[in-house]
Amino acid sequence: MFEDRSYKRTFYSAPQSVESFVAAFLEPGLIVLTFLLVNDYFDEPVMRPGLTLCLLVFALTFPGRNRFGDHPASAFVDVVSSWLVLLSILALCGYATNSLHYFEHRVVLWWGVITPLAQVAAIEVGRRLQRWRSRDVSARRTAVIVGAGPLGHKVARALRDSKGVVCLGYFDDRKPDRLHAETTASLLGSLSGLSDYVRQHGVHEVYITLPLGSQPRIVKLLEQVQGTTASLFFVPDVFGISIIQGRLQDMNGVPVVGICETPFTGTNRLVKRLSDIVLASIILVLISPLLAAVAIGVKLSSPGPIIFKQRRNGLDGDEIIVYKFRSMRALDNGAVVKQATKDDPRITRFGAFIRKTSLDELPQFINVLQGRMSIVGPRPHAVAHNEEYRKLIKAYMVRHKVKPGITGWAQVNGLRGETDTLDKMAARVEYDLEYLRNWSLGLDLQIILRTVRLVAFDRHAF
Numbered sequence: 001m002f003e004d005r006s007y008k009r010t011f012y013s014a015p016q017s018v019e020s021f022v023a024a025f026l027e028p029g030l031i032v033l034t035f036l037l038v039n040d041y042f043d044e045p046v047m048r049p050g051l052t053l054c055l056l057v058f059a060l061t062f063p064g065r066n067r068f069g070d071h072p073a074s075a076f077v078d079v080v081s082s083w084l085v086l087l088s089i090l091a092l093c094g095y096a097t098n099s100l101h102y103f104e105h106r107v108v109l110w111w112g113v114i115t116p117l118a119q120v121a122a123i124e125v126g127r128r129l130q131r132w133r134s135r136d137v138s139a140r141r142t143a144v145i146v147g148a149g150p151l152g153h154k155v156a157r158a159l160r161d162s163k164g165v166v167c168l169g170y171f172d173d174r175k176p177d178r179l180h181a182e183t184t185a186s187l188l189g190s191l192s193g194l195s196d197y198v199r200q201h202g203v204h205e206v207y208i209t210l211p212l213g214s215q216p217r218i219v220k221l222l223e224q225v226q227g228t229t230a231s232l233f234f235v236p237d238v239f240g241i242s243i244i245q246g247r248l249q250d251m252n253g254v255p256v257v258g259i260c261e262t263p264f265t266g267t268n269r270l271v272k273r274l275s276d277i278v279l280a281s282i283i284l285v286l287i288s289p290l291l292a293a294v295a296i297g298v299k300l301s302s303p304g305p306i307i308f309k310q311r312r313n314g315l316d317g318d319e320i321i322v323y324k325f326r327s328m329r330a331l332d333n334g335a336v337v338k339q340a341t342k343d344d345p346r347i348t349r350f351g352a353f354i355r356k357t358s359l360d361e362l363p364q365f366i367n368v369l370q371g372r373m374s375i376v377g378p379r380p381h382a383v384a385h386n387e388e389y390r391k392l393i394k395a396y397m398v399r400h401k402v403k404p405g406i407t408g409w410a411q412v413n414g415l416r417g418e419t420d421t422l423d424k425m426a427a428r429v430e431y432d433l434e435y436l437r438n439w440s441l442g443l444d445l446q447i448i449l450r451t452v453r454l455v456a457f458d459r460h461a462f
Contacts, residue, residue, distance in 0.1 A: 019066060019126070022126065024064055024066075025062070026064050027062075028057065028061040031057050031058075035050070035054060035057070035107075035111050035115075038111045042107055042110075044107055047102075049102035049103065057086070060086060060089065067123050068123060068127050069127075070123075072127075075123050076120050079119045080116050083115060083116045087112055141205055142166050142201070142202070143166070143203065143205040143207060144168050144170070144188065144207070145167065145206075146171050146172070146194060146206060146207065147170070147172055148171075148172040148180060149180055149183075150180050151209040151235060152183060152207075152209040153182055155235055156186075157252075158254040168201070169186040169188040170186055171193070172190070173190050173191050194221065195224040198230050202316075204231060204316070206225055206230045208232070208234045218234070222260075226260060226397070226398055227397055228317075228397060229397050229400045229401065230260075231260060231261045231262065231401070232260035233256045233259060260395075260398055261401070263402070263439040264402055275441060276369075276374050276375055277369065280375060283365055284365050287365075290359070294354060294359050294360075297350050298326055298327075298351075301349065301351065302350075302351075305326060307324070307363060308326040309321050309323060310323075310380075311383050313383055313386050313400055314372055314380065314400070314404055315400065316400060317386075317397060321372070322364060322380055323366055324360050325354055325360040325362065326351070327347055327351025327352070327355050328346040328347050329346055329347075329348060361406055364406045368406070372403070373404050373405060375405060375406050375407070376435075376448060377404050377408055378402065378404055379405065379428075380404035393425060393426050393429050396429055398433060407448070407451040409434060409443075409447060410427075410428040412454060413431055415427055415431060
């Protein structure tokens with residue numbers, strides 16, 4: 001079914017966290033910055049030797065260590081000791097190359113004093129930001145653990161130490177004498193009740209810690225929980241087992257394999273959001289005259305509002321409002337929604353034109369700036385359709401692990417417009433899942449370019 005496999009991959013390393021990304025550049029960046037500022041303070045020009053020193057220092061210190069989680073005293077000792085070692089190496093290099101005379105002594109002295117102080121101050125700022133974020137209840141995610149044995153207990157402690165996830169409890173079918181003593185008080189039920197609990201309580205993450213011998217039960221669980229929007233992780237007991245394929249996430253010393261997770265975490269999330277803001281802002285400025293013209297056309301075509309507000313499911317299945325130019329006389333947005341069909345009598349003549357050219361989708365760039373949508377992602381379906389298809393198509397709700405998009409991988413592969421059969425909807429979902437598995441900024445740009453090319457020639461939209 002899917003012939004384009006240029007982006008096909010099976011396993012991925014976990015995206016780098018924002019804290020790790022910042023820490024990687026913090027130490028080398030501050031060392032170079034303080035050197036430049038001290039030179040500027042003493043009105044000393046930074047000539048070729050100074051630039052060479054900056055490059056050498058950056059190469060020796062990149063990537064910087066993540067000290068945000070260290071005790072302040074330990075971080076201070078580590079910073080000072082590392083800085084003294086680095087200065088010693090630089091002094092030896094300068095002596096060996098007979099280049100020490102190129103640098104003003106007072107500049108080197110002040111640079112040597114200010115740099116570790118600046119690093120310690122930056123680490124303290126980062127630590128306070130982490131502490132502030134951990135206190136933000138709205139930013140915390142909830143989790144449940146499948147398996148109340150020793151490994152499940154270890155995962156619960158790791159989650160507690162991470163301070164960003166609240167563990168609600170455990171699910172297990174085994175007798176109490178086979179469970180960890182400290183987990184029995186937090187049992188939430190048997191495995192059969194997991195899926196309903198996750199849906200009813202909006203659980204964000206599910207950690208499966210069952211023994212490898214429980215493979216049939218694990219497969220059954222995965223099929224059940226993939227009908228929700230929770231991220232799924234299998235935590236293998238790797239003691240005595242050699243893992244060859246794939247890489248593991250390290251969560252406070254506990255290895256975790258991501259089974260069903262959004263690609264937009266850590267730095268990937270920043271890249272995706274920044275690209276959405278920049279592109280959407282530029283596009284809205286460029287198309288503002290077109291937006292005004294279409295709005296006038298909609299108003300003159302038939303009575304009713306210019307903008308049609310649709311209820312859709314967004315990230316993690318949360319309900320959002322999506323904007324479109326109205327193209328129909330009747331506005332279906334309730335519990336039962338009939339998809340638009342070819343020659344649909346509800347569509348106005350002008351509405352047919354803007355649907356054909358995708359002009360009706362243009363207000364969704366405002367949704368992108370609001371953070372409800374992305375430019376590229378799975379197309380949002382009506383809430384009523386989600387409730388119908390989540391029961392019929394395996395892993396249908398997994399497509400809600402990312403924000404819905406104005407265009408997507410399915411749309412540029414011929415699945416744009418009406419999905420009048422279950423097979424067509426299943427094919428669209430499979431392309432959406434392909435996008436989640438293989439996301440990259442390059443793939444987003446490819447989809448955008450292909451969308452522009454298809455808009456004028458696609459005959460499947462109506």
